Amino acid sequence: MSNPLAVNLAGIALASPIVLLSGCAGFAEELAAIEGFDFSVIGAICLKGTTLEPRQGNAPPRLAETPAGMLNAIGLQNPGAKTVVEHILPRIRHLPTRLIANIAGSTVADYAEVARLFDNSPIDGIEINISCPNVKEGGAAFGADPQSAAAVVSAVRQMTSKPIITKLSPNVTDIGLIARAAIEAGTDAFSAINTLMGMAIDIQQRRPILGNRQGGLSGPAIKPIALLKVWQLHKITAPLGIPIIGQGGIASGEDAVEFFLAGANAVGIGTALFRNPLIAQQIHAELGRYLQNQGFASVTALTGALHLA
Numbered sequence: 243m244s245n246p247l248a249v250n251l252a253g254i255a256l257a258s259p260i261v262l263l264s265g266c267a268g269f270a271e272e273l274a275a276i277e278g279f280d281f282s283v284i285g286a287i288c289l290k291g292t293t294l295e296p297r298q299g300n301a302p303p304r305l306a307e308t309p310a311g312m313l314n315a316i317g318l319q320n321p322g323a324k325t326v327v328e329h330i331l332p333r334i335r336h337l338p339t340r341l342i343a344n345i346a347g348s349t350v351a352d353y354a355e356v357a358r359l360f361d362n363s364p365i366d367g368i369e370i371n372i373s374c375p376n377v378k379e380g381g382a383a384f385g386a387d388p389q390s391a392a393a394v395v396s397a398v399r400q401m402t403s404k405p406i407i408t409k410l411s412p413n414v415t416d417i418g419l420i421a422r423a424a425i426e427a428g429t430d431a432f433s434a435i436n437t438l439m440g441m442a443i444d445i446q447q448r449r450p451i452l453g454n455r456q457g458g459l460s461g462p463a464i465k466p467i468a469l470l471k472v473w474q475l476h477k478i479t480a481p482l483g484i485p486i487i488g489q490g491g492i493a494s495g496e497d498a499v500e501f502f503l504a505g506a507n508a509v510g511i512g513t514a515l516f517r518n519p520l521i522a523q524q525i526h527a528e529l530g531r532y533l534q535n536q537g538f539a540s541v542t543a544l545t546g547a548l549h550l551a
């Protein structure tokens with residue numbers, strides 16, 4: 243019998259449509275160490291954002307809780323692409339799930355070089371983060387302008403034949419403009435959305451709580467915004483067969499179903515993992531039950547199946 247939860251994400255065969263999101267699942271080793279962790283319910287893991295050189299990240303504090311959400315300003319702390327490819331990937335490549343690199347840089351050339359390093363590795367796909375709000379150079383600056391976004395995607399495209407997933411920012415006026423530029427430059431898929439820019443203030447100290455002053459808002463607080471962006475994107479991508487990993491505040495099977503109906507082909511879980519690292523198991527079971535109860539043979543039939551009349 244075929245697996246009703248299997249999806250094909252731009253050529254990456256996922257046994258489950260659930261993807262663990264970058265920055266919320268480390269380099270996967272941390273998860274493997276958790277008792278009872280079941281990789282069979284996870285289609286893919288997006289590894290922590292990786293840059294050409296190692297980065298120490300931003301000054302602490304880097305996290306702040308907010309109503310129904312979380313602000314983070316990690317600042318892309320990572321050991322650098324060479325270390326990830328040469329030392330970390332050999333230790334995790336055996337895991338029974340797909341592995342997606344998440345790459346970032348301060349210049350277009352940085353992105354291209356990191357993509358080249360991952361191209362010569364067993365990674366299954368490359369997610370381009372042009373939407374990180376927490377670094378001074380690069381990141382969101384590339385994702386806010388169609389020409390810059392296209393320049394990054396096209397430079398990465400020239401370095402790899404692996405599937406490319408462009409991660410879009412909600413911190414723009416028209417997400418469709420950036421998406422169209424990324425499609426022309428050769429992206430195979432999208433991740434939407436990355437965090438929204440936000441701030442938290444300590445009124446006793448009269449200071450910003452985050453060392454970086456501002457950070458990226460994630461979690462249930464951003465879900466309605468994420469749903470709308472995915473729906474807007476789906477109208478552009480569906481006729482072209484370009485898949486979307488929908489994300490932003492998913493914490494239950496019902497949340498995941500909403501994203502599929504809005505047009506997602508797979509769903510990402512990030513912040514919810516901090517509360518329950520085993521939450522994918524619950525979401526996987528809930529999704530399976532929804533399909534059965536509603537008479538869907540496959541999760542792929544849910545994508546964009548929103549009644550508008």
Ligand SMILES: Cc1cc2nc3c(=O)[nH]c(=O)nc-3n(C[C@H](O)[C@H](O)[C@H](O)COP(=O)(O)O)c2cc1C
Nearest residue numbers: 263264265291314371436460461490491511512513
């Ligand atoms: C602590 C933390 C670190 C993150 N680091 C990255 C990163 O390195 N690269 C990236 O593309 N997104 C990063 N993100 C964004 C998430 O991958 C995800 O797109 C976003 O949080 C929305 O999903 P969620 O509401 O389920 O967390 C990070 C998010 C959090 C909370």
